[in-house]
Amino acid sequence: MTGTCSLCEKEKELKQSHLLPSFIFKWKKEKGTGFFRSSQNPNIRVQDGLKLYLLCADCEQQFGLWEKQFSEKLFKPFHDNSGTQVKYSEWLLKFAVSVSWRNLIYHKLKNVFSHLSDIHKGLAEEALFTWKSFLMNQTKQISIFEQHIFPVDIIQSYQGQGRSSLSPYLNRYFVGSVDFDLLWTEKTCLLYSKLNKLIVIGIIQQPIKDFLVGTHINYPTGEFMPRPIEIPEQLFNYFNKRANQCAQHLSSLSDKQWAVISKSYEKDIDRLKNSDIFIATGVDFSISGQNAFHVLKSKKNKD
Numbered sequence: 001m002t003g004t005c006s007l008c009e010k011e012k013e014l015k016q017s018h019l020l021p022s023f024i025f026k027w028k029k030e031k032g033t034g035f036f037r038s039s040q041n042p043n044i045r046v047q048d049g050l051k052l053y054l055l056c057a058d059c060e061q062q063f064g065l066w067e068k069q070f071s072e073k074l075f076k077p078f079h080d081n082s083g084t085q086v087k088y089s090e091w092l093l094k095f096a097v098s099v100s101w102r103n104l105i106y107h108k109l110k111n112v113f114s115h116l117s118d119i120h121k122g123l124a125e126e127a128l129f130t131w132k133s134f135l136m137n138q139t140k141q142i143s144i145f146e147q148h149i150f151p152v153d154i155i156q157s158y159q160g161q162g163r164s165s166l167s168p169y170l171n172r173y174f175v176g177s178v179d180f181d182l183l184w185t186e187k188t189c190l191l192y193s194k195l196n197k198l199i200v201i202g203i204i205q206q207p208i209k210d211f212l213v214g215t216h217i218n219y220p221t222g223e224f225m226p227r228p229i230e231i232p233e234q235l236f237n238y239f240n241k242r243a244n245q246c247a248q249h250l251s252s253l254s255d256k257q258w259a260v261i262s263k264s265y266e267k268d269i270d271r272l273k274n275s276d277i278f279i280a281t282g283v284d285f286s287i288s289g290q291n292a293f294h295v296l297k298s299k300k301n302k303d
């Protein structure tokens with residue numbers, strides 16, 4: 001298909017670009033189980049790796065180089081060992097910007113901008129322009145449109161208030177899902193890209209300075225390592241909501257799809273016993289009791 005490349009703006013043959021990097025889906029196939037692959041995501045299009053005609057071959061290739069570095073230097077080492085420390089260079093911010101930029105373009109194409117306030121709409125357009133200039137090496141600054149990255153993992157115990165409001169699916173959502181979204185409140189607007197256990201946030205507007213602490217991606221160099229991070233409660237509530245949506249999606253699968261999942265589950269049981277998703281299921285059960293399973297059943301039984 002011929003068209004205008006969204007990045008370099010040249011008239012060229014366009015490639016189908018993955019909205020989220022394709023290595024994640026390959027990695028999930030290698031590491032994961034059928035259960036992972038076919039059901040963890042609230043958005044069925046995402047789990048197959050949603051694609052758009054967005055970039056020409058040259059721009060797609062450039063994105064691929066940043067993705068390769070991210071995958072080999074950070075994503076895979078971190079998923080093998082959450083204590084991984086990585087000294088990064090330019091590639092991390094380039095990669096993160098490329099992810100947030102694609103995420104934002106998708107929402108623009110889907111006409112989501114029409115739901116934004118005039119202020120957010122203006123800022124979102126400015127972010128698209130700034131990120132594009134940065135990806136094209138026309139600037140080294142991304143101004144207020146910062147990128148953040150932080151890990152999520154199984155919450156072994158939860159002593160805080162509102163324990164009962166925790167999603168009974170939260171830990172499985174944390175360790176097993178790939179997800180993306182544009183989210184906003186009156187004074188906040190963010191791109192959310194969940195690359196399994198690593199979350200990339202692209203800021204369009206943050207409500208207060210240092211909205212996120214310990215997560216900022218530096219440029220040109222920095223270090224990713226285990227460190228204390230502070231995440232606002234509203235973001236945590238969002239994870240809960242998203243985890244519930246995920247569970248609802250599961251509950252809407254057909255019996256046939258469930259049969260396929262169970263079969264691959266049984267086939268892989270030995271490997272599964274040591275997997276994050278197995279441990280996460282146990283922790284979800286220990287925190288939420290039977291609800292950890294009811295959430296999947298209740299809606300299904302209505303069908």
Ligand SMILES: [Zn+2]
Pocket residue numbers: 005006007008009010055056057058059060
């Ligand atoms: Zn291009």
